[in-house]
């Protein structure tokens with residue numbers, strides 16, 4: 001074979017260790033070798049060399065340069081896994097997180113299969129599409145303020161065969177119509193406070209959309225309060241709110257919802273033991 005080059009797994013891992021911890025470099029090199037370059041898992045763990053054409057070598061250099069620039073691997077691959085499905089992602093949209101999978105798993109156990117559901121701040125569409133796929137009789141509507149996110153969410157819905165209606169809406173300024181009624185409103189809105197920026201990794205801060213992440217320090221419950229207000233007219237009696245929250249604000253979110261007249265409050269912890277999900281009934 002003319003002009004082929006041998007590249008070792010150890011070389012890729014060593015290169016990545018210039019920018020990442022040993023553990024992160026190992027994870028990333030496995031993804032690069034197995035998922036991008038097509039090496040089998042057995043060959044990867046045996047440390048076998050990968051044979052690349054000059055073009056493939058050039059592509060690999062490009063990928064490693066992007067990783068050194070802390071671009072998330074999901075943006076490089078163009079996909080992220082969420083509850084066993086692959087979603088298209090790009091820098092205009094938040095990469096779905098495992099905590100959000102826990103939120104959807106909770107909902108899958110609790111909501112009626114023909115529920116009218118509104119997902120506020122749908123991003124990649126991961127929550128809305130998962131619910132629509134699990135419950136074909138549900139009527140799922142999803143809002144986002146970002147056209148870029150909505151385009152990606154629509155593409156995911158089409159690609160995965162969901163049946164979600166997507167609308168561009170700003171939840172902070174939205175005025176509900178008389179006939180609008182949902183059984184469930186779910187939201188994973190922006191909830192990271194500005195002061196938490198200092199604790200965040202570069203792959204999030206430099207790459208993921210600020211409008212998907214941050215709320216002002218002086219109003220961390222901004223989105224939850226607004227959605228709760230809307231819920232008082234848009235939720236059917238007995239209808240439920242499902243929120244993913246900043247772990248620091250479980251009690252504050254529950255108190256705010258109580259003050260707004262919601263009942264049966266639950267604050268659930270995620271797999272790491274942090275307050276992460278709040279559920280309330282109208």
Ligand SMILES: C[S@@+](CC[C@H](N)C(=O)[O-])C[C@H]1O[C@@H](n2cnc3c(N)ncnc32)[C@H](O)[C@@H]1O
Pocket residue numbers: 094095096097100120121122123124125126127143144145146149169170171172188189190191211212213
């Ligand atoms: C934390 S992301 C969640 C994305 C997705 N639901 C998920 O769980 O991966 C928050 C989303 O809310 C959207 N958003 C921000 N401000 C909004 C607003 N005022 N009205 C509607 N959506 C908004 C962002 O564009 C972003 O897609």
